[in-house]
Amino acid sequence: MITEELFRTDSYLKECDARVVGINDRGGIILDRTVFYPTGGGQPGDTGVLVRENRDEIRIATTIKGDGDENVIHVAVEGSAMPAPGETVTARLDWDRRYAHMRMHTCLHLLCAAVPFGVTGGKIGADKSSLDFDIGDGNLDKPAIEAEINRLVAADRPVGARWVDESELDANPDLVRTMSVQPPRGSGSVRLLEISDVDLQPCGGTHLARTGEVGRVEVGKIENKGKRNRRVNVTLAAM
Numbered sequence: 001m002i003t004e005e006l007f008r009t010d011s012y013l014k015e016c017d018a019r020v021v022g023i024n025d026r027g028g029i030i031l032d033r034t035v036f037y038p039t040g041g042g043q044p045g046d047t048g049v050l051v052r053e054n055r056d057e058i059r060i061a062t063t064i065k066g067d068g069d070e071n072v073i074h075v076a077v078e079g080s081a082m083p084a085p086g087e088t089v090t091a092r093l094d095w096d097r098r099y100a101h102m103r104m105h106t107c108l109h110l111l112c113a114a115v116p117f118g119v120t121g122g123k124i125g126a127d128k129s130s131l132d133f134d135i136g137d138g139n140l141d142k143p144a145i146e147a148e149i150n151r152l153v154a155a156d157r158p159v160g161a162r163w164v165d166e167s168e169l170d171a172n173p174d175l176v177r178t179m180s181v182q183p184p185r186g187s188g189s190v191r192l193l194e195i196s197d198v199d200l201q202p203c204g205g206t207h208l209a210r211t212g213e214v215g216r217v218e219v220g221k222i223e224n225k226g227k228r229n230r231r232v233n234v235t236l237a238a239m
């Protein structure tokens, strides 16, 4: 059973009605549709509640991807009462946490655009996030990176996702050349996240609609992670 991923087309949905289609053998709850993002691409899985018809709440500790057909698994806190297959629930996000992830994820794409080196890793958190870069024998100028990110925030560029066929990528090699990360191949289509005039890359995460919503960004410590690798930490000002 493939769960319909409503967050892929509208990352601002805070809740949805859904039907329980199954409980897997590890106690994960499978719904027919959901607003919960499963851990992936450096972005943590969503937390929240499933509200039953009798108003009881099942607290969701995290959301993950499974194997095969289980693309979204809602993991309840231990000891929770389980819903029955066929039951209707309201799936409601811990929105403040998710929105913080959206601000951070879009912020990291701006960081990616502000640093002219390849990304080797990344981590998104509600309070602090980071990207790792292979800088070769180059170096990083922290105040310049911070100024460039905040310039891109102030420019309030639109952010949007679109699906493209691999055949379209093959027909437009320039499109691939402009991407900061090479698109994965083999699934037929690729989800591209575009920050207009700023950044284009394959990404499955949940993003803001405009860069202005990121707000003021501070670049924290730049950590040495080996001869060529640097970790750039970012935090966001309170909204």
Ligand SMILES: [Zn+2]
Pocket (backbone or CB within 6 Å): 041, 105, 109, 193, 202, 203, 204, 205
């Ligand atoms: Zn991304």
